[in-house]
Every structure is written in structure tokens, then in C-alpha cells.
Amino acid sequence: MKRVRLAAAVLVVVGSLGYVVAGGLREAVVYYVTPTELQSRPLDPRRPVRVGGQVVPGSLRREGGVLRFVLSDGQAQVAVRFAGSVEGLLVEGQGAVVEGRLGPDGALDARSVVVKHSEEYTPPRSPLPPAERSAP
Amino acid sequence: MRPFAVGATAALLSVGLFLALWVSPPDSYQGEYVRILYVHVPAALAAYGAAAVACGASALYLWRRDLRWDFVGRAGAELAALFSGLTLLTGMLWGKPVWGVWWAWDARLVTTAVLFLLYVGCLLVRDLADDPERGRRLSAAVAVLAFLDVPVVHYSVVWFRTLHQGPSISLQGVKLAPEFLLPLAVNTLAYLALLGVLLAERARLASLEVER
Numbered sequence: 001m002k003r004v005r006l007a008a009a010v011l012v013v014v015g016s017l018g019y020v021v022a023g024g025l026r027e028a029v030v031y032y033v034t035p036t037e038l039q040s041r042p043l044d045p046r047r048p049v050r051v052g053g054q055v056v057p058g059s060l061r062r063e064g065g066v067l068r069f070v071l072s073d074g075q076a077q078v079a080v081r082f083a084g085s086v087e088g089l090l091v092e093g094q095g096a097v098v099e100g101r102l103g104p105d106g107a108l109d110a111r112s113v114v115v116k117h118s119e120e121y122t123p124p125r126s127p128l129p130p131a132e133r134s135a136p
Numbered sequence: 137m138r139p140f141a142v143g144a145t146a147a148l149l150s151v152g153l154f155l156a157l158w159v160s161p162p163d164s165y166q167g168e169y170v171r172i173l174y175v176h177v178p179a180a181l182a183a184y185g186a187a188a189v190a191c192g193a194s195a196l197y198l199w200r201r202d203l204r205w206d207f208v209g210r211a212g213a214e215l216a217a218l219f220s221g222l223t224l225l226t227g228m229l230w231g232k233p234v235w236g237v238w239w240a241w242d243a244r245l246v247t248t249a250v251l252f253l254l255y256v257g258c259l260l261v262r263d264l265a266d267d268p269e270r271g272r273r274l275s276a277a278v279a280v281l282a283f284l285d286v287p288v289v290h291y292s293v294v295w296f297r298t299l300h301q302g303p304s305i306s307l308q309g310v311k312l313a314p315e316f317l318l319p320l321a322v323n324t325l326a327y328l329a330l331l332g333v334l335l336a337e338r339a340r341l342a343s344l345e346v347e348r
Contacts, residue, residue, distance in 0.1 A: 010261070017257070020246055021246070031242040031243070031298050087233075088234055088236025088237070089166060089234050090236075112237075114236050116301070117166065117234055119303060121173075121304060121313055121316045122313050123315050
């Protein structure tokens with residue numbers, strides 16, 4: 001009985017390890033592509049793509065329930081449309097990783113928007129920049 | 137020595153908590169969520185430390201077959217599981233409000249989850265064998281190999297492109313304002329002291345169990 005329980009426990013651990021490694025290897029090494037990489041490679045528009053970059057200051061706005069902003073890596077830019085609500089702290093000038101499909105006009109129709117936090121930590125000195133935040 | 141070590145650790149943890157909750161300012165972007173950093177990073181570093189102790193003591197046990205090294209190796213493996221679990225938990229609690237998701241399949245998160253599972257597995261295989269000595273050796277072998285994941289976890293944010301931010305403190309400079317640096321340093325010291333006390337107490341408990 002003890003051995004059966006142990007074998008079950010080992011199975012759970014090995015199974016979770018396998019799941020994590022398999023799930024991780026698929027996406028982990030390169031979690032997102034940059035706007036430059038997105039434009040330099042021909043892309044199947046039916047396949048979802050994950051793009052990361054900085055939210056261009058001044059580009060973040062909400063029009064009729066659709067959130068729009070521009071992602072940049074300093075060289076190339078990609079416009080993003082998102083009809084959902086962002087749960088993270090999406091702020092202009094900070095990073096974001098957007099998953100979605102490229103529309104016919106070259107803009108990214110986002111399925112999810114995840115905020116990428118920078119490694120810089122500063123105490124507030126000036127008023128906070130406007131954050132696009134909505135309750136889940 | 138023991139009352140002093142326990143007392144000093146308790147004092148360090150209290151000062152660390154005070155600095156984290158009252159002295160540290162909020163961050164300009166993430167606000168109050170920055171306070172999770174003071175548990176997350178010290179817990180991760182304590183997990184590295186516990187993994188190193190488990191690796192060293194387990195290697196010595198495999199070489200010398202002295203039960204005292206097994207007690208230390210076991211304590212290290214248990215604490216590596218505990219602190220890596222705490223790292224994952226605090227990371228998720230921070231990720232939900234700041235990133236917007238509890239979890240992402242990026243290299244830092246995946247390798248940390250692997251680290252946690254490796255030490256859970258290390259503790260499980262100990263009781264798997266019918267012969268306790270075989271269980272101890274199996275567990276020690278896993279503890280030695282599991283340590284290989286520690287540098288991978290640490291450099292994952294440098295080697296791979298991740299959602300997790302890169303190191304705020306590295307040879308390239310410190311990207312953390314001094315207001316955050318002191319609470320982080322004190323809490324890191326406190327967690328490493330806690331690791332030391334727990335290692336000693338757990339190893340002592342294991343030796344008492346054998347004597348009985």
C-alpha cells in the first residue's frame with residue numbers, strides 16, 4: 001500500500017516535470033518576438049504571434065471599447081488593437097507583450113495583453129503617468 | 137550559540153519586515169506591489185543557498201557514507217523545496233496585478249518550477265526504496281544533479297528572452313534606487329540567517345530521530 005502511494009506520488013512529480021518542461025520548451029527560449037523580427041519575417045496571418053516591446057508614449061488610447069497603442073523596439077513599430085480589458089499595469093513607456101494575429105492592415109489584433117515590467121525601481125517623484133487599468 | 141542565532145535571526149526578520157512595510161517607498165510604476173520583492177528575492181536566494189548545501193552535503197554523503205552528511209543534505213533539500221515554492225508563490229501574487237497573469241511559460245518561471253519539482257522529487261525518492269540506505273543514496277544523487285538547475289534559473293533572464301525582468305543588480309550596475317536597496321539587503325540577510333537556523337535545527341532533529 002505504501003509503495004502504491006509512493007509510486008503515485010512519484011508519477012505526479014515526474015508527470016508535472018514533464019508537463020513543465022514540455023510546456024516550457026515550446027515557448028520558453030524566446031517568449032516573444034520584437035517588432036523588427038515581426039516585419040523582417042514572412043508570417044502566416046492565421047497563426048497567432050507574441051510580440052513584445054515598449055508602449056510608445058502618447059499612443060495609448062481607448063476608442064469605443066477598443067484599446068489602441070503602438071509597440072516599438074526602437075527601430076520598428078507595430079500598432080495593436082485590443083477589445084478586452086488589461087488586468088496588468090499597462091503604462092506608456094513601459095513594456096508589454098501582446099499575443100494575437102496580424103490583421104490585413106498590418107495591425108495586431110490582440111487576444112491578450114501582458115505587461116512586462118522593467119528591472120528599474122524608482123520612488124515616485126512626479127505624478128504617476130496615466131495608467132490604463134480596468135477591473136477584470 | 138543556538139539561542140543567540142535564533143534571537144539574531146528573529147531580530148533581523150523583524151527589522152526586515154519593518155523596513156519592507158514602513159520604510160520602503162512605493163515604486164513609481166508598480167506602487168505598493170514592490171513590497172513583494174522583499175520576500176520574493178530573499179526567498180529565491182535562500183533557495184539557491186539551500187540547494188548548494190544539499191548538493192555539497194549529498195556529495196559528501198555519497199563519498200563518506202557518514203549519516204551526519206545525510207541529515208544536512210536532507211535538510212537542504214527540504215528547505216530548497218520550501219524556499220523555491222515560496223519564490224513561485226510570491227512571484228505569482230506579484231504577477232497577477234502587475235503583469236496581468238498569474239503565470240507565463242517563460243524561461244525564468246519554467247526553470248524555477250523545475251527546481252521546485254526536482255527537490256520535491258528528491259524528497260520522494262528517499263522513501264521509495266525498501267532499503268533505507270538505497271533511498272538515502274538515491275536522494276543524494278538527485279540532490280547533487282538538481283543543483284545544476286540553479287545557474288540555469290539565475291541566468292535564464294540573461295540567456296533567454298523572457299517576460300520576467302532582467303537582473304536589477306548585476307555587474308552592469310544597480311537599477312534599484314537606494315530606498316529599495318536597504319530593505320532588500322536586510323531581508324536577504326535575514327532570510328539567509330533563517331536558512332542557516334532551519335538547516336541546523338532540521339539536521340539536529342534528524343540525528344535525534346536516529347538516536348531514538
